Amino acid sequence: MTTDTTTPSAPTGATPGETILDARGVTMRFGGLTAVRSVDLTVNSGEIVGLIGPNGAGKTTFFNCLTGLYTPTEGEVRYKDKVLPPKSFKVTAAGVARTFQNIRLFGNMTVLENVLVGRHTRTKEGLWSALLRGPGFHRAEAASRERAMELLEFVGLADKADHLARNLPYGEQRRLEIARALASEPGLLLLDEPTAGMNPQETRDTEELVFAIRDKGIAVLVIEHDMRFIFNLCDRVAVLVQGQKLVEGDAATVQADERVIAAYIGEPLDNDPGAEEVAEVEAAEAAAAEAAAAETTAGTTGTATDTTPGKDAAPGKENDR
Numbered sequence: 001m002t003t004d005t006t007t008p009s010a011p012t013g014a015t016p017g018e019t020i021l022d023a024r025g026v027t028m029r030f031g032g033l034t035a036v037r038s039v040d041l042t043v044n045s046g047e048i049v050g051l052i053g054p055n056g057a058g059k060t061t062f063f064n065c066l067t068g069l070y071t072p073t074e075g076e077v078r079y080k081d082k083v084l085p086p087k088s089f090k091v092t093a094a095g096v097a098r099t100f101q102n103i104r105l106f107g108n109m110t111v112l113e114n115v116l117v118g119r120h121t122r123t124k125e126g127l128w129s130a131l132l133r134g135p136g137f138h139r140a141e142a143a144s145r146e147r148a149m150e151l152l153e154f155v156g157l158a159d160k161a162d163h164l165a166r167n168l169p170y171g172e173q174r175r176l177e178i179a180r181a182l183a184s185e186p187g188l189l190l191l192d193e194p195t196a197g198m199n200p201q202e203t204r205d206t207e208e209l210v211f212a213i214r215d216k217g218i219a220v221l222v223i224e225h226d227m228r229f230i231f232n233l234c235d236r237v238a239v240l241v242q243g244q245k246l247v248e249g250d251a252a253t254v255q256a257d258e259r260v261i262a263a264y265i266g267e268p269l270d271n272d273p274g275a276e277e278v279a280e281v282e283a284a285e286a287a288a289a290e291a292a293a294a295e296t297t298a299g300t301t302g303t304a305t306d307t308t309p310g311k312d313a314a315p316g317k318e319n320d321r
Ligand SMILES: Nc1ncnc2c1ncn2[C@@H]1O[C@H](COP(=O)(O)OP(=O)(O)OP(=O)(O)O)[C@@H](O)[C@H]1O
Pocket: 030, 033, 035, 053, 054, 055, 056, 057, 058, 059, 060, 061, 062
């Protein structure tokens, strides 16, 4: 129920397929480290887009640039054609909500209160109204509670509205985080590793929940390491490697791309600037192994020196990675 005491939801009624998020040339440097390098990414209305990449690829940093937690060193992020301000609460008010990799609930507040906190960008009752607790405040509060309960119903937590958040099992805490993000009535929801630490059933439930969110007209951008989850869920997947977008496409395209496989298993990429050095190291290793073998053969006919296993062995490959 919407009353005149709440601001309208952030408009979600974009034309299907219309670009709602448009990040261009986003670069984020921390001192000498470029965590994100000139990344372009769009999300269209009605889409679920995945962002994957090995650990340290820059995914969360990129999310932080999109949501105003960081001001990108270079580049621009637009939501529905407006440049997003570099302040988290303004980004939320504009219609972009997020969850975090590490759960950030108010553990000593109830489940319902946690969702109510998420509604603050959508209520326009001011300080005086709150202090005086006049009729406007009570109407706004009732409307907010009603909406919060709807959201708890939606994520399957309505019967736990009065429980303390910290007493919920892990999977339910993650759902509560999603309900709280939805309380700001976003047009785009960003999920940072929503299934981290979940069991397979909880992961499947989260998949269903994300589809249901999309069916409500909310576009979703999701970071996740669980590939099955990503490829089941996403219309489009972008792959970040060392801060750069390596590949983007549908699940089949990304899965078939050898560069993605290489990035995940740590093999050097084609034209990788380090490939020459790796080849040199491998040649040196092979030469050292040959020399060690020759020496061992010689040793069997003479002295017993240098036969300790591994003493002269070429360094293990893992040291080079
Ligand atoms: N605030 C910061 N200050 C300095 N360096 C940072 C900061 N935040 C991230 N980094 C560095 O930026 C790089 C990208 O980190 P980021 O957390 O964005 O990667 P990620 O792809 O999200 O990794 P993961 O999958 O492990 O969460 C890493 O080298 C990280 O150490």
